[in-house]
Amino acid sequence: MKTYLELSKDELQQTLKILEIRYNELKSRNLALDMTRGKPSPAQLDLANDMPSLLDTDNLKSEDGSDCRNYGVPYGIMECRKLFGEILDVDPSLITVGNNSSLQLMYDTLSRSLIYGELGGEKPWAQIPNRKWICPVPGYDRHFLVTETLGFELIAVPLKEDGPDMDIVEKLVAEDPSILGMWAMPLYSNPDGYIYSEEVCKRLVSMKTAAPDFRIMWDNAYVVHHLYDDVSKQGKLPDILKLACEAGNPNRVYEFASTSKISFAGSGIACMAANEENVKRARKYLGVQAICPNKIVQLMHAKYLPNLDAVKNIMSKQAELLRPKFEMVLKILNDEFEGSGVAHWNEPLGGYFVSLFVLDGTAKETVRLAKECGVALTPAGATYPYGKDPNDSNIRIAPSFPSIKDIEVAVTVLAVCAKLSAVRKLLEA
Amino acid sequence: MKTYLELSKDELQQTLKILEIRYNELKSRNLALDMTRGKPSPAQLDLANDMPSLLDTDNLKSEDGSDCRNYGVPYGIMECRKLFGEILDVDPSLITVGNNSSLQLMYDTLSRSLIYGELGGEKPWAQIPNRKWICPVPGYDRHFLVTETLGFELIAVPLKEDGPDMDIVEKLVAEDPSILGMWAMPLYSNPDGYIYSEEVCKRLVSMKTAAPDFRIMWDNAYVVHHLYDDVSKQGKLPDILKLACEAGNPNRVYEFASTSKISFAGSGIACMAANEENVKRARKYLGVQAICPNKIVQLMHAKYLPNLDAVKNIMSKQAELLRPKFEMVLKILNDEFEGSGVAHWNEPLGGYFVSLFVLDGTAKETVRLAKECGVALTPAGATYPYGKDPNDSNIRIAPSFPSIKDIEVAVTVLAVCAKLSAVRKLLEA
Numbered sequence: 001m002k003t004y005l006e007l008s009k010d011e012l013q014q015t016l017k018i019l020e021i022r023y024n025e026l027k028s029r030n031l032a033l034d035m036t037r038g039k040p041s042p043a044q045l046d047l048a049n050d051m052p053s054l055l056d057t058d059n060l061k062s063e064d065g066s067d068c069r070n071y072g073v074p075y076g077i078m079e080c081r082k083l084f085g086e087i088l089d090v091d092p093s094l095i096t097v098g099n100n101s102s103l104q105l106m107y108d109t110l111s112r113s114l115i116y117g118e119l120g121g122e123k124p125w126a127q128i129p130n131r132k133w134i135c136p137v138p139g140y141d142r143h144f145l146v147t148e149t150l151g152f153e154l155i156a157v158p159l160k161e162d163g164p165d166m167d168i169v170e171k172l173v174a175e176d177p178s179i180l181g182m183w184a185m186p187l188y189s190n191p192d193g194y195i196y197s198e199e200v201c202k203r204l205v206s207m208k209t210a211a212p213d214f215r216i217m218w219d220n221a222y223v224v225h226h227l228y229d230d231v232s233k234q235g236k237l238p239d240i241l242k243l244a245c246e247a248g249n250p251n252r253v254y255e256f257a258s259t260s261k262i263s264f265a266g267s268g269i270a271c272m273a274a275n276e277e278n279v280k281r282a283r284k285y286l287g288v289q290a291i292c293p294n295k296i297v298q299l300m301h302a303k304y305l306p307n308l309d310a311v312k313n314i315m316s317k318q319a320e321l322l323r324p325k326f327e328m329v330l331k332i333l334n335d336e337f338e339g340s341g342v343a344h345w346n347e348p349l350g351g352y353f354v355s356l357f358v359l360d361g362t363a364k365e366t367v368r369l370a371k372e373c374g375v376a377l378t379p380a381g382a383t384y385p386y387g388k389d390p391n392d393s394n395i396r397i398a399p400s401f402p403s404i405k406d407i408e409v410a411v412t413v414l415a416v417c418a419k420l421s422a423v424r425k426l427l428e429a
Numbered sequence: 430m431k432t433y434l435e436l437s438k439d440e441l442q443q444t445l446k447i448l449e450i451r452y453n454e455l456k457s458r459n460l461a462l463d464m465t466r467g468k469p470s471p472a473q474l475d476l477a478n479d480m481p482s483l484l485d486t487d488n489l490k491s492e493d494g495s496d497c498r499n500y501g502v503p504y505g506i507m508e509c510r511k512l513f514g515e516i517l518d519v520d521p522s523l524i525t526v527g528n529n530s531s532l533q534l535m536y537d538t539l540s541r542s543l544i545y546g547e548l549g550g551e552k553p554w555a556q557i558p559n560r561k562w563i564c565p566v567p568g569y570d571r572h573f574l575v576t577e578t579l580g581f582e583l584i585a586v587p588l589k590e591d592g593p594d595m596d597i598v599e600k601l602v603a604e605d606p607s608i609l610g611m612w613a614m615p616l617y618s619n620p621d622g623y624i625y626s627e628e629v630c631k632r633l634v635s636m637k638t639a640a641p642d643f644r645i646m647w648d649n650a651y652v653v654h655h656l657y658d659d660v661s662k663q664g665k666l667p668d669i670l671k672l673a674c675e676a677g678n679p680n681r682v683y684e685f686a687s688t689s690k691i692s693f694a695g696s697g698i699a700c701m702a703a704n705e706e707n708v709k710r711a712r713k714y715l716g717v718q719a720i721c722p723n724k725i726v727q728l729m730h731a732k733y734l735p736n737l738d739a740v741k742n743i744m745s746k747q748a749e750l751l752r753p754k755f756e757m758v759l760k761i762l763n764d765e766f767e768g769s770g771v772a773h774w775n776e777p778l779g780g781y782f783v784s785l786f787v788l789d790g791t792a793k794e795t796v797r798l799a800k801e802c803g804v805a806l807t808p809a810g811a812t813y814p815y816g817k818d819p820n821d822s823n824i825r826i827a828p829s830f831p832s833i834k835d836i837e838v839a840v841t842v843l844a845v846c847a848k849l850s851a852v853r854k855l856l857e858a
Contacts, residue, residue: 045498049486069474069693099528104719126555149717264498267725288578290533296696
């Protein structure tokens, strides 16, 4: 069987007709489906519904006797620091637990870099007007938006199956002292679900950087967010903070995680982990910024997630809800695109997305056609800095929120639209 | 009866002996009392103990149907925006509700001023190296620490009974374009419990400022924190945002409040209110900084505090617990210092502190002597920028946390130490 790329003009015309019939049939259904939202479904959230009632309202104290209702304990209660310590395999002394948003902690960390500078640096980053930031692509739009808003020029670097293209990264950071850092989503990257290899991790913390205060924002958002209980199907990362120490760059990495997709998406707890020196310096400022995080929320999480086993147990239940949705996405993609040669994708083992690459130059048109068909997709380009995918090829699929039935229909629409766009594009050529 | 200042050397010597006997007697008791902590007592916090259990865990949605467990609603659920709207007498459209800390919202607002600048300004404040900030004194140490940390030079301006000394403020801000703003704690100021007059409020929003983007951080921390239910004994402020509009300086004020001393001190909810243009601009950045605040915490507050009447009812119960403590402080101060002429203080109608002025040059010595006696007081000078009280005269008393019995003893110790220091000082002269 020939791929679309090998078809003659006549064969393409014939394929087009069939696809147009399918498209019109789908359009006539008056669908209204939304595949844009990378957020948990109500059924996933239901798992944690009892969390607030686990509090003993007669005794709202942490293990060490601190009154969680009152001021104090600025870096988070020890139960939660230990919990994230287990999750990240990091000593609790290096962990600071905040409020609900890890994105806020990342923004906040970079704000401090701008205002106060970083250890080893010469000046506050706000005084580096041409500051730049490396963004592995495709990547997380909200990461990119944070650094764009904070005045960094965003430099896209291809993300490969084992992590960012390190030959490019190493060359860039060695030459340009105004490149001050990079984003990393090392496990089940958003949107591809790629897992950084140990070698890439080592190169990231070892590479020579022209900026003496180069920083990696290590967003370990999906650290326990596996789709399969079978350990051989689970990604695993080395302890990046330890690797950075061993490489002689102990202050290079800030690591982040949260329970947003373990307990409640908008109402979990988030943490930052870093090397001793960075922790000490960050806390000096954190202690000025606020008196303390919400410790009642932390206490309720400590009851719900007393240890790593409890986390694993809940994540296994989360996976039970997510897995069939991912499998439906992949089944439709396989069925629809088989042999067509106009799309490829990774089959993720965890995380929240499937990343579809369609024929170059057809992603926007695919999203537009799908919209006309009543299926809302994440805007093409959203996974690239400034919303601009140079190849116009990547589309992010978010399967967590819709029902399996809706996913089946929506991904079928997506595939038909992608094939239609591809054939039309090929006919133009 | 003569004041200490009118006594002869012999009379002072005699007074000294009596005070030394009293001091030694108090010292022999081996006290261990702490008057430093401006935080609610456990009995106050107990009032809100049921708050988490008010959540209906089968229906964690806000009034408008938003799932409070999930992402979304970046500026706070409408119930809480309405609640703060009632509390501050501000339209809910102008209110943004965040997480637990109003101090964090203030720090965050000023961070944005540094990084992005303010409307009407010429450049981000980080680019104004000699930036300055007005601090009414005595004032709140954590305010001062925020602006000091953010690189402002702090300019102390005397706080009078009706607010900051406006003749001085107006002169300073008219002349120096590097003075970018000021702190204000307009109702029951920390520590004096002063209430800004309507005239002072009007002058603050009307005054000509050399900096086109001059801002007032209006910390309305004690807006409903009256000690007396009798309305004639309650302070009241005009709507500062409206006044600023009327004065033609609509963007001059950011207003803050929280439920820290209504529900749980460390685990309440906080808000920012501002004029429409400022709100719009702040939200542009807030939407980048985080996906949303913790809405489960907001929902639990909406259940506990459904309207202003519920707030008033709770604050009346809080006052029942606080009032006798304040009254004990004032009784001892009156008894001990009567006729001595070496101390004065305001009798606050609300807030969390009593501010004692002892003889110039004796505050530090008073605190030192009290410490030797087993009574920990807030360090003298803490209520001034850089911790330096030029007159060495002010001592902040925090009556909320200790028991009435402990307050009785601790304030007695404080008074004896203050009188002892005064007499010694007078004998030196």
